[in-house]
Amino acid sequence: MQLQLQQLLPVYFDESQRNGSEVWRKDLTFNKGEYIKIVAPSGSGKSSLMHFLYGLRNEYNGNITYNNNDLKKFTAEDFAVYRKDQVSIVFQDLRLFPEQTVYENIELKRQLNSFHPAEKIKEMAERLGIGSKLKNKSRICSYGEQQRVAIIRALMQPFDFLLLDEPFSHLDDKNSQNAMQLMLEEARLRNAAIIFADLERIDFFPYTRLFHL
Numbered sequence: 316m317q318l319q320l321q322q323l324l325p326v327y328f329d330e331s332q333r334n335g336s337e338v339w340r341k342d343l344t345f346n347k348g349e350y351i352k353i354v355a356p357s358g359s360g361k362s363s364l365m366h367f368l369y370g371l372r373n374e375y376n377g378n379i380t381y382n383n384n385d386l387k388k389f390t391a392e393d394f395a396v397y398r399k400d401q402v403s404i405v406f407q408d409l410r411l412f413p414e415q416t417v418y419e420n421i422e423l424k425r426q427l428n429s430f431h432p433a434e435k436i437k438e439m440a441e442r443l444g445i446g447s448k449l450k451n452k453s454r455i456c457s458y459g460e461q462q463r464v465a466i467i468r469a470l471m472q473p474f475d476f477l478l479l480d481e482p483f484s485h486l487d488d489k490n491s492q493n494a495m496q497l498m499l500e501e502a503r504l505r506n507a508a509i510i511f512a513d514l515e516r517i518d519f520f521p522y523t524r525l526f527h528l
């Protein structure tokens with residue numbers, strides 16, 4: 316299981332924006348089981364990269380391949396399988412359903428392709444300190460609580476790669492470390508890779524490779 320980036324660059328970047336980058340316009344291979352940290356100052360294209368890897372957008376030059384298959388050639392069905400079985404994501408803007416409860420947001424994902432039984436939802440929510448929020452609509456949860464909902468939701472499915480786009484921006488260190496620990500355990504269960512893009516500040520991610528975007 317491999318994600319390969321070949322000479323990738325957003326079409327809306329000019330050549331100066333790739334200077335000094337260890338990702339843009341490089342040839343990189345990410346393998347299952349690796350922990351990749353991408354240090355990305357604001358505006359360096361962190362969300363663009365995550366959206367490209369997840370196949371949501373394709374305004375880039377160069378190629379992204381998953382097991383040698385070019386994402387630009389994927390059909391809608393290929394993407395459905397990709398996002399159900401192979402790649403999970405925590406978006407920077409979370410993308411929860413505001414009118415659904417915390418539990419429903421997570422359960423909807425779990426039902427698409429269950430890696431865990433339903434009991435895991437309560438267990439993980441309690442572990443991350445949002446056990447008492449399961450019946451609340453997600454729109455009334457604080458942003459930090461919603462971040463934890465998005466994290467648990469991402470862990471309901473199978474995956475080879477877990478993409479994290481600033482997942483702890485509204486969490487204190489203790490909550491962030493707690494959530495990181497859970498994600499590491501879940502990645503190990505699947506022998507999956509984590510691709511974690513953030514500002515410099517997180518120092519408790521045990522990365523195996525580091526790139527500056």
Ligand SMILES: Nc1ncnc2c1ncn2[C@@H]1O[C@H](COP(=O)(O)OP(=O)(O)OP(=O)(O)O)[C@@H](O)[C@H]1O
Binds near residue numbers: 358361364
């Ligand atoms: N579709 C687009 N068309 C044109 N420019 C874009 C597009 N998407 C993003 N950009 C620009 O590309 C740059 C990088 O945006 P992106 O959201 O990927 O950065 P980021 O590193 O995630 O930023 P932040 O940390 O502030 O969220 C920004 O200057 C943004 O305005």
